[in-house]
Amino acid sequence: MPRLRTKTAFAGLRTVAPGAVPPDAAAAVVGSGYSLGSAHQGAENGPFFLRTLSKAHTWGAEQPGIVQLRNGRVPLERAVDIGDVLFDGMALADAQEALAQVIAALPAGTVPAVIGGDHTVTLPVVQALWKRRRRPFTVVQFDHHLDLQLWDGAPTRDVPRDPIFNTNVMSHVSDLVGPERLLQVGVAPYATVEADSADGLDGFLHGVGRQLPLLAPELDDPEAFRAALGTGTDVYLTVDIDVLDRSVMSSTGYPAEAGLGTRDLLRLIDWVLRDNRLVGFDLVEFAAPADARDATTLSDAGRAVLVFLHLLNWACRQAAERA
Template sequence: MNEREAQRDRTSTPPPVGPVDASKTPRFAGPATFARLPRLDQVPRADVAVVGVPFDSGVSYRPGARFGPTHVREASRLLRPYHPALDVSPFEIAQVADAGDIAVNPFNIHEAIETIEAAAVDLTRDGTSLVTIGGDHTIALPLLRAAHATHGPVALVHFDAHLDTWDTYFGAEYTHGTPFRRAVEEGILDTEALSHVGTRGPLYGKKDLEDDRRFGFGIVTSSDVYYQGVREIVDKLRQRLGDRPVYLSVDIDVLDPAHAPGTGTPEAGGMTSRELLEILRGFVGLNVIGADVVEVSPAYDHAEITGVAASHVAYDLVSLLAMRAEASR
């Protein structure tokens, strides 16, 4: 195809199908897709797909994250189509759609992981990027496997109160506390560019930190964010990431329980929702290739505080991927 034909092809492509107009249909009416966007089967293809994984069989404390995708979608009804902080209308510059949920076996973690990986590979086969709503953090491993299948070893920024690089729980290798240890062992991560952000709280022992360092992770604690500030943290992370393909994994318990009570393993002393969103917005221009938001447990979420926070996190992740899709055209 020559340049003139390519230009004609671009101009003939229909504009993206956006969300339901809230000035014509109240936000509390109609199907609860993410941000009231079209379903994936209602558009020819998507640049960015939001997909749910209602799975929480890997949790070690309070269950309930299997209801996270539905909860976040309901909270996302309040989202609006223009993002002033990033000066972008993500649903206008890229086709974003809701891909529904990946149905997984709640009684067999190994089978569930295989199902998630296969579904993610299928959804991204035509170049679509995923923002996945969990579910517990076990799901990050198969999502990273799928990302690796397309992009090779990927850099990782992991927002979490916890390291999630432990070896086993009760002899089980696959839980919500082990995905990133397994990912390093499988060679699917770029060990020159791995970062935890927001970690805090007690550990089982100093060896936890020693193992984590050996895997290649750098740590930005929640105290570092408080004392150093968002801009300095963003600068350091951007230097570490460079132009590598980057996967962003957000455990909502990275936020203080005051900002996200609806999660399974809360820890005091966390980041504010404002800090988290500002760090994410600092990643504009990076080669972000996929993302997830996990561990939202609505049973503990009074006044929908956690659902609102998670929906805004997902919106910022969608915006980053939409901007990347536009830039790559």
């Protein structure tokens, strides 16, 4: 088992060793802080910032219990924190294998709640879940970018898959889960490909799944959104935090000039999970220097914490409803 370390538990959760996660744990928080699959540094500090800013939800109480004002008490006591995976000296492939081992060791019903790290974090988590599950699942990606391999004429040519990087990670994920199992939400309304392959882009994207870009009417219509995703399915949810508009999230490698608002993102997460079952999630691409303490970085981290906590709440609520 790879080494893990816990300095600050997310939102005051109970900390346990990776091999001691209770079989009835609703979710297990795992920090996966590396930038090995990115051209930018800073994403390795994501777990530090989210863990530290999560203290805003626990101050002033000897034994804090976080309450969601809409649905009552959040049963976070059934979630645990197993710490941050230590990737010292590892190459990307080794880091991904280490993370996959940690996820594979979790109890079968425990939702992995992963704090990245760059977006390549998603692949080993999905791989570990895919290997141990009997039912397939749909991957829902909130992102400003497609993160699909579109270059070198890929939409119309049989182009070999490049090694994984944060710009093609969802092509690798799609290769794993199969065609039409990826829903990409909030992506930029335009994509660039080689001109001689542009006519093939629609078919290429349809083979991957469904895209609901920033201007898609489904993002304002819950029933249309529900129809695009379907109901009664298992869902893995990955949030690249650059799906948020630069005005509320500039602490990331590629801030969005036009993106979702925080409330929009939380509402869309609710639409995804209202009639579907969450099997795992990650939040990736929060990126800042380790010594950043400016107001913008801290505010951005606070918003990222809110999104992560919202997902954790869903995992715990769904576990409580099944109990």
